[in-house]
Amino acid sequence: MSDQEDKDLDMETKSLTSVDTQRPNVPYIHKIGVPPKQKIFKEFKSTVKETFFSDDPLRPFKDQPKSRKVVLGLEAIFPILEWGRSYNIKKFRGDLIAGLTIASLCIPQDIGYSKLANLSPQYGLCKHFFFIFSTDIHHFPISISDSFDFCIDSSFVPPLIYAFMGSSRDIAIGPVAVVSLLIGTLVRNEFDPDKDPGEYLRLVFTATFFAGITQATLGVFRLGFLIDFLSHAAVVGFMGGAAITIALQQLKGFLGIPGKHFTKDTDIISVMKSVFGAAHHWWNWQTIVIASSFLTFLLVTKYIGKKNKKLFWVPAIAPLISVILSTFFVYITHANKDGVAIVGHIDHRINPPSLDKIYFSGENLQKGFKIGIVAGMIALTEAVAIGRTFASMKDYQVDGNKEMVALGTMNIVGSMTSCYVATGSFSRSAVNYMAGCQTAVSNIVMSIVVLLTVKFLTPLFEYTPNAILSSIIISAVIGLIDYDAAILIWKIDKLDFVACMGAFLGVVFKSVEIGLLIAVVISFAKILLQVTRPRTAMLGKIPMTSVYRNIGQYPEATKVPGVLIVRVDSAIYFSNSNYTKERILRWLTEEEDDLKAKYEPRIQFLIVEMSPVTDIDTSGIHAFEQLYRSLQKRDVEAKQHTFLVLANPGQVVLDKLYASGFPELVGENKIFLTVADAVHTCSSKTTYDV
Numbered sequence: 001m002s003d004q005e006d007k008d009l010d011m012e013t014k015s016l017t018s019v020d021t022q023r024p025n026v027p028y029i030h031k032i033g034v035p036p037k038q039k040i041f042k043e044f045k046s047t048v049k050e051t052f053f054s055d056d057p058l059r060p061f062k063d064q065p066k067s068r069k070v071v072l073g074l075e076a077i078f079p080i081l082e083w084g085r086s087y088n089i090k091k092f093r094g095d096l097i098a099g100l101t102i103a104s105l106c107i108p109q110d111i112g113y114s115k116l117a118n119l120s121p122q123y124g125l126c127k128h129f130f131f132i133f134s135t136d137i138h139h140f141p142i143s144i145s146d147s148f149d150f151c152i153d154s155s156f157v158p159p160l161i162y163a164f165m166g167s168s169r170d171i172a173i174g175p176v177a178v179v180s181l182l183i184g185t186l187v188r189n190e191f192d193p194d195k196d197p198g199e200y201l202r203l204v205f206t207a208t209f210f211a212g213i214t215q216a217t218l219g220v221f222r223l224g225f226l227i228d229f230l231s232h233a234a235v236v237g238f239m240g241g242a243a244i245t246i247a248l249q250q251l252k253g254f255l256g257i258p259g260k261h262f263t264k265d266t267d268i269i270s271v272m273k274s275v276f277g278a279a280h281h282w283w284n285w286q287t288i289v290i291a292s293s294f295l296t297f298l299l300v301t302k303y304i305g306k307k308n309k310k311l312f313w314v315p316a317i318a319p320l321i322s323v324i325l326s327t328f329f330v331y332i333t334h335a336n337k338d339g340v341a342i343v344g345h346i347d348h349r350i351n352p353p354s355l356d357k358i359y360f361s362g363e364n365l366q367k368g369f370k371i372g373i374v375a376g377m378i379a380l381t382e383a384v385a386i387g388r389t390f391a392s393m394k395d396y397q398v399d400g401n402k403e404m405v406a407l408g409t410m411n412i413v414g415s416m417t418s419c420y421v422a423t424g425s426f427s428r429s430a431v432n433y434m435a436g437c438q439t440a441v442s443n444i445v446m447s448i449v450v451l452l453t454v455k456f457l458t459p460l461f462e463y464t465p466n467a468i469l470s471s472i473i474i475s476a477v478i479g480l481i482d483y484d485a486a487i488l489i490w491k492i493d494k495l496d497f498v499a500c501m502g503a504f505l506g507v508v509f510k511s512v513e514i515g516l517l518i519a520v521v522i523s524f525a526k527i528l529l530q531v532t533r534p535r536t537a538m539l540g541k542i543p544m545t546s547v548y549r550n551i552g553q554y555p556e557a558t559k560v561p562g563v564l565i566v567r568v569d570s571a572i573y574f575s576n577s578n579y580t581k582e583r584i585l586r587w588l589t590e591e592e593d594d595l596k597a598k599y600e601p602r603i604q605f606l607i608v609e610m611s612p613v614t615d616i617d618t619s620g621i622h623a624f625e626q627l628y629r630s631l632q633k634r635d636v637e638a639k640q641h642t643f644l645v646l647a648n649p650g651q652v653v654l655d656k657l658y659a660s661g662f663p664e665l666v667g668e669n670k671i672f673l674t675v676a677d678a679v680h681t682c683s684s685k686t687t688y689d690v
Helices: 003-018 040-052 066-077 080-086 089-116 144-154 157-165 177-188 197-220 224-229 232-249 251-255 268-277 285-307 313-333 363-394 400-415 426-434 441-461 466-480 483-492 494-509 512-532 577-597 618-638 651-660 662-666 675-683
Strands: 172-174 423-425 536-541 548-550 563-568 605-609 643-647
Touching (some): 080 157, 089 172, 089 177, 089 426, 157 172, 172 441, 177 197, 177 363, 177 512, 197 363, 197 400, 224 363, 224 400, 232 268, 232 466, 232 494, 232 512, 251 268, 251 285, 251 466, 268 494, 285 313, 285 466, 313 466, 363 400, 363 423, 363 426, 363 512, 423 426, 426 466, 483 494, 494 512, 536 577, 548 675, 563 577, 563 675, 577 605, 643 675, 651 662
Parallel strands (some): 563 605, 605 643
Antiparallel strands (some): 172 423, 536 548, 536 563
């Protein structure tokens, strides 16, 4: 097509966009709106506000007296002050029942979770920990009772803090299996809990402190969107792998194998070698009978509760019943004398403050910081997911940033009161929800029950067999293996499934940290792949309409003679601009080759549908300029002219195109409001009907 024909096309477009009544047989073609120039500061302010303050947290404070602003500020920090005004006896009755129920579940679980964090002796009752109580080198022996207290404290202090600061009504706070295993594994890589227990515990408290700092910082600076970079598929795989690893670690207590004959590695190969290597000499049949019997009991009660929702309390109290029955059985039969390992003596005390045990300088500060970030992010991901899940069931909103501040604050305070990382527990939260909890007061009830248990009932756990703790943990972590979710991921997105299985296999066959690293890497790799290789599609006209859709999705859509319509389904940035340009040219080359083989007319117009292009940078604009010049070069070589036409660019994209002078390069009248407008104008300059 000659330059004169190009000018005619521009004149035709101007005529059509300005007149419709004079040409009733021609569809009205809307003129593309040129956006006014945006002020840089205003645009930057709008972007920052939408990214970090989309919920406009200052809105309630507008046009309020100072006294009211103070009250609203306190309510924003402590939501209990807001909903507490409408609290009544009816709600307390539901919270009381729920609190007692989850307390009966958390007490036996916490004894077992302390083992996952390596806060229990590895070599039987005669082996003791040593804990530094001051800056001086002062030690005293710590038995399994102290590890029990550490975990119990984590079910006492953090839930109290969360009850005042959290925004979820249903989440139950305390130690969880995955975070306990993660803390135990990462800290043990730095200090041996048997050879250097004092430094081990100090690093645990340091990691807990920085886990809280990480969580609170994300909330204060409204950076909660960062946890979304760990995809759902990766989390499913990581949780499933962690569940398998936790269950394998419990084989030591389940089979009665002494700690010194059991591997400290967490991968499945090392664990199975250790298990079968100890089969002939160290398996204890009495322990196996106790563990397998009560594991069967726990699984049966869980099945009953799943089948009949009204019987939710059956699996909730089953762990406590198991502890009571097994303890009574060991006591009357003296099974501990036959090799059945028991908990032993437990003191009636709450652990002292631990602020002076946290590392604030030296190389251990850096170690605690790294471990704390990892543990804090995993704990935060689990808690936020749980909170959102139950909030959707009751149709209320959970403020993600408030949740992060609440979780962070409770772990900071917890690190100063002999606690390790606590977060939301899915199993306890589910029980809390089904027990009829109304508010976070159920966490307060649970904390009080835990405190009373530590002060008055701990001697009753002296003859509790370690085997029952292993059974409780195994039954609890089975629920973390989400087969249905993995199958659904496979059906929906194969790349997501690769991320899921990568995280799962990394945890099971190597270690928890390697599995987590694989999950993060694959999640980022998927993002990069989607950003650098955006989808494109060739569009055709749906018969009897003016709608243009993907030919691959709609086989009935027909191509327009002499016109190639390509849609780009992504923002165009430096990371994908070159690929986008090359992919469009490949679409053009493939289509021309196909037309040539069929002896059909060549392509005269290349229309790029840009409605999905939400943004474009200078590299993207440069790529379109190169695309335009490539078409010109092809025209000279092939002695034919192919025009570049854009359809339906958004305001942001259009603003940047005009700022760069791109419309002047290709022709201002080659940017259209819709694909239909562009096709009508282009086809009017060909000899073919649309």
